[in-house]
Amino acid sequence: MDRPGGDLRLPPQPGARHGMVIPAVELVERFSRSSGPGGQGVNTTDSRVELLFDPGASIAFSDGQRERVLTRLAGRLVGGRLSIVASGERSQLRNREAARERLVDLLAEALLPPGPNRRATRPTRGSQARRLESKKRRGEIKSARRRIPPP
Numbered sequence: 001m002d003r004p005g006g007d008l009r010l011p012p013q014p015g016a017r018h019g020m021v022i023p024a025v026e027l028v029e030r031f032s033r034s035s036g037p038g039g040q041g042v043n044t045t046d047s048r049v050e051l052l053f054d055p056g057a058s059i060a061f062s063d064g065q066r067e068r069v070l071t072r073l074a075g076r077l078v079g080g081r082l083s084i085v086a087s088g089e090r091s092q093l094r095n096r097e098a099a100r101e102r103l104v105d106l107l108a109e110a111l112l113p114p115g116p117n118r119r120a121t122r123p124t125r126g127s128q129a130r131r132l133e134s135k136k137r138r139g140e141i142k143s144a145r146r147r148i149p150p151p
Contacts, residue, residue: 004029004093004096004097004100005024005029005096006024007021007022007023007024008021008022008024008027008100008103008104009021009022009104010022010104010107010108010111011108013108013111013112014111014112014113015065015068015108015111015112015113016065016108016111020060020061020107020111021060022053022058022060022107023059023060026053026054026057026058026059026060027051027052027053027103028051028052028053029049029050029051029052029096029099030049030050030052031046031047031048031049031050031092032046032048032050033046033047033048046092047087047089047090047091047092047095048085048086048087048095049085049086049087049092049095049096049098049099050083050084050085050099051083051084051085051086051096051099051100051102051103052081052082052083053081053082053084053103054080054081054082055069055070055073055077055082055107056070056080057080065111068110068111068113069107069110069111072109072110073106073110076106082103082106084099084102084103084106085099086098086099086102
């Protein structure tokens with residue numbers, strides 16, 4: 001994994017054939033006190049990390065990649081920026097690494113090309129017959145529950 005504070009490297013994958021490098025200047029890290037584990041040090045160290053990345057302004061993506069990432073991550077973007085928070089570790093360094101790993105995973109998933117379109121198929125004659133037979137059986141069960149009309 002890359003060292004925190006440096007460029008972020010995405011490995012080669014579908015959607016980014018040669019891999020990708022996100023320059024360190026596009027990544028903003030903010031630190032604050034974590035509410036998680038840390039014992040006495042939790043009140044004194046800024047171990048919580050918030051990693052901010054603006055995929056719309058990144059020079060690392062081609063136009064097609066940028067459009068795909070923005071579409072797929074639209075629900076996670078706040079003000080056009082992707083925010084990842086890591087506070088599970090006691091160490092700021094490990095939280096920085098965890099946040100960077102999560103960003104790599106999110107971007108790798110967002111860059112994947114769309115899967116093949118579904119081809120519409122028709123139900124088989126046998127499956128149609130089974131469906132109608134089960135509907136008929138169910139109707140008979142329900143009609144048997146009704147009151148029998150007087151003669």
